[in-house]
Amino acid sequence: xxxxxWAQFWDMGGYGLYVWGSMGMTALFIVFEVWQARVAHxxxxxxxxxxSQDNP
Amino acid sequence: MTIxxxxxxxxxxxxxxxxxxxxxxxxLATLLAAAGLWIGFAVAPADAQQGEGYxxxxxxxxxxxxxxxxxxxxxxxxxxxxxxxxxxxxxxTRALAPTxxxxxxxxxxxxALWGKPMWGTWWVWDARLTSELILFFxxxxxxxxxxxxxxxxxxxxxxxxxxxxxAINVPIIYFSVxxxxxxxxxxxxxxxxxxxxxxxxxxxxxxxxxxCWLYTLAIVCYRVRSLIIExxxxxxxxxxxxxxxxxxx
Amino acid sequence: MNIFFTVVVRDLRxxxxxxxxxxxxxxxxxxxxxxxxxxxxxxxAMLRQIGPGVLWVxxxxxxxxxxSRLFEVDYRDGALEHMLLSPxxxxxxxxxxxxxxxxxxxxxxxxxxxxxxLQLNLSADALALLSLTLLLGTPVLSCIGAIGAALTLGVxxxxxxxxxxxxxxxVPVLVFGAGAVQALSSGLGAQAHLSILLALLLPALFxxxxxxxxxxxxxxx
Numbered sequence: 001x002x003x004x005x006w007a008q009f010w011d012m013g014g015y016g017l018y019v020w021g022s023m024g025m026t027a028l029f030i031v032f033e034v035w036q037a038r039v040a041h042x043x044x045x046x047x048x049x050x051x052s053q054d055n056p
Numbered sequence: 057m058t059i060x061x062x063x064x065x066x067x068x069x070x071x072x073x074x075x076x077x078x079x080x081x082x083x084l085a086t087l088l089a090a091a092g093l094w095i096g097f098a099v100a101p102a103d104a105q106q107g108e109g110y111x112x113x114x115x116x117x118x119x120x121x122x123x124x125x126x127x128x129x130x131x132x133x134x135x136x137x138x139x140x141x142x143x144x145x146x147x148x149t150r151a152l153a154p155t156x157x158x159x160x161x162x163x164x165x166x167x168a169l170w171g172k173p174m175w176g177t178w179w180v181w182d183a184r185l186t187s188e189l190i191l192f193f194x195x196x197x198x199x200x201x202x203x204x205x206x207x208x209x210x211x212x213x214x215x216x217x218x219x220x221x222x223a224i225n226v227p228i229i230y231f232s233v234x235x236x237x238x239x240x241x242x243x244x245x246x247x248x249x250x251x252x253x254x255x256x257x258x259x260x261x262x263x264x265x266x267x268c269w270l271y272t273l274a275i276v277c278y279r280v281r282s283l284i285i286e287x288x289x290x291x292x293x294x295x296x297x298x299x300x301x302x303x304x305x
Numbered sequence: 306m307n308i309f310f311t312v313v314v315r316d317l318r319x320x321x322x323x324x325x326x327x328x329x330x331x332x333x334x335x336x337x338x339x340x341x342x343x344x345x346x347x348x349x350a351m352l353r354q355i356g357p358g359v360l361w362v363x364x365x366x367x368x369x370x371x372x373s374r375l376f377e378v379d380y381r382d383g384a385l386e387h388m389l390l391s392p393x394x395x396x397x398x399x400x401x402x403x404x405x406x407x408x409x410x411x412x413x414x415x416x417x418x419x420x421x422x423l424q425l426n427l428s429a430d431a432l433a434l435l436s437l438t439l440l441l442g443t444p445v446l447s448c449i450g451a452i453g454a455a456l457t458l459g460v461x462x463x464x465x466x467x468x469x470x471x472x473x474x475x476v477p478v479l480v481f482g483a484g485a486v487q488a489l490s491s492g493l494g495a496q497a498h499l500s501i502l503l504a505l506l507l508p509a510l511f512x513x514x515x516x517x518x519x520x521x522x523x524x525x526x
Binding site: 194 | 453
């Protein structure tokens with residue numbers, strides 16, 4: 001292990017803002033994308049479900 | 057194998073295939089990402105010149121590669137779609153675009169965050185970053201065009217054409233930006249011209265790249281299923297799907 | 306070949322009946338060239354340095370403004386469908402339209418640029434070279450822009466959408482066009498830039514009508 005303490009890990013030798021800013025934004029986008037994909041899937045299913053009612 | 061390819065070209069069969077595949081891709085992506093991050097943050101040593109700050113490359117390089125690979129994939133599906141007029145090609149291209157745009161943006165973001173501590177400015181007119189910016193615009197252009205056209209088949213084909221035209225232009229753009237860059241630069245700084253990388257760093261980067269690739273496969277398979285349902289919802293096979301029947305009021 | 310000239314003459318005649326549209330793009334070019342010194346300052350040395358870039362960007366934007374006109378009118382009154390159905394090769398008709406478009410919105414820029422360049426303190430050599438680069442570059446802009454115009458036929462938000470589609474593709478022309486004049490003023494030769502502009506022009510002339518035809522068929526089917 002490279003790090004002696006958690007504090008050192010978060011600090012990243014002074015580059016903490018940049019490293020975690022990068023990792024954080026990436027994680028944020030991935031989480032958002034996965035969530036958005038799930039929502040889109042539910043919406044598509046709902047749309048398909050109402051379809052049969054419009055076209056008997 | 058030709059017959060097998062055209063078998064999966066039908067939305068119905070591809071829906072089932074994608075449904076079986078995406079969980080595996082997602083699981084593998086998670087494992088590889090964990091391994092890559094472990095190597096990148098727990099095992100790999102600090103860089104001699106850049107200290108701990110270099111660790112950004114463990115995301116910057118993978119997302120940059122993916123943003124380019126995804127655009128090529130879009131161009132590939134677009135050429136297939138324009139040649140064979142298959143519906144699935146348009147759907148695949150549409151499914152790829154948002155992820156590609158996301159990776160392009162992340163490439164720019166992480167590039168800026170890497171550039172600031174290393175070279176003092178938030179934006180470096182490095183040839184690759186500038187080309188990446190233009191690639192980001194190309195993604196946005198595709199997404200804007202396909203959402204602006206109401207007729208979905210026309211939108212698919214128009215999007216396919218712009219994707220192919222863009223793909224042909226990307227090398228030209230990269231060449232022109234590299235040329236422009238060498239003329240206007242004083243001290244040559246290059247975000248990607250790093251000194252010979254320690255093997256461990258390289259491995260971490262490659263594993264992260266593979267993780268991103270598998271993530272892309274997972275999310276695109278998942279997303280294309282939603283698009284297929286939306287596009288083919290009139291079809292009997294969609295109406296008879298258990299997940300659709302289960303939602304019906 | 307006859308049909309090519311027929312189309313060019315027809316388009317020119319139609320456009321000259323609505324002169325304001327043609328002139329407004331040119332006026333835009335003139336205004337942009339005047340706005341930059343107002344915004345940045347009129348110190349002669351600086352103007353000389355940014356001048357080629359300013360004029361090239363102005364030409365690019367003015368060229369783009371004129372693009373939505375290229376197919377829109379014919380699309381709305383049905384003439385475009387007739388062109389698609391005609392026995393003449395569509396790419397030849399499209400090339401005719403692109404040529405007419407360039408004559409109306411590209412060539413005037415080539416002629417105006419030296420005049421505006423005087424305002425920006427460019428030397429005679431720079432002015433000559435600038436005109437040459439615009440002469441080689443504006444047809445490429447028309448060719449590439451035509452593809453965008455064809456793809457966005459009848460689509461809402463067309464003008465802005467064309468810009469988004471087409472500006473990234475314009476970058477190489479801009480880099481080499483403006484770069485040529487920069488190279489001249491820094492003492493290096495501009496031959497390489499001019500060669501590359503020519504190398505962009507010839508494939509654009511060849512590839513664009515074909516791509517436009519494909520785009521028009523997509524839009525009109």
